Amino acid sequence: MELLNTLALVAMLVSALAIIVLVLMQHGKGADMGAAFGSGASGSLFGATGSANFLSRATAIAAVVFFSSLMVIGFFHSSAKTELGVMGGVSSQSASPLPSDADKSKASGSVIPE
Numbered sequence: 266m267e268l269l270n271t272l273a274l275v276a277m278l279v280s281a282l283a284i285i286v287l288v289l290m291q292h293g294k295g296a297d298m299g300a301a302f303g304s305g306a307s308g309s310l311f312g313a314t315g316s317a318n319f320l321s322r323a324t325a326i327a328a329v330v331f332f333s334s335l336m337v338i339g340f341f342h343s344s345a346k347t348e349l350g351v352m353g354g355v356s357s358q359s360a361s362p363l364p365s366d367a368d369k370s371k372a373s374g375s376v377i378p379e
Contacts (some may be wrong), residue, residue, distance in 0.1 A: 266341065280331040287324040328346040 270338060270341045273334040273341070275330055275336040277338065280327045280334065283325060283327040284331060287320055289325060291320045291324070
């Protein structure tokens with residue numbers, strides 16, 4: 266189970282990096298002016314409209330992989346039944362009751378006349 270958790274974590278990291286790269290590679294609606302300054306090289310690689318279609322589909326696939334691996338990791342952590350947080354490692358101890366007045370006087374050394 267630990268191996269599957271590690272694989273899901275690796276898949277999540279790789280897909281997150283892929284999403285970042287793919288989003289940065291996509292052209293916005295105002296990218297026509299940018300193409301005049303040399304960023305139109307992707308048009309020759311994917312065709313005239315192929316780059317937008319390919320990049321958007323690749324981004325969608327990476328997003329599906331990211332969210333599915335996130336759900337798998339969340340499932341494993343919820344089923345682990347481990348206590349997380351600040352008080353996770355503290356053992357619960359019952360508090361001792363307060364001493365009564367008679368116990369206080371015996372502890373101080375004074376004798377109560379009977």
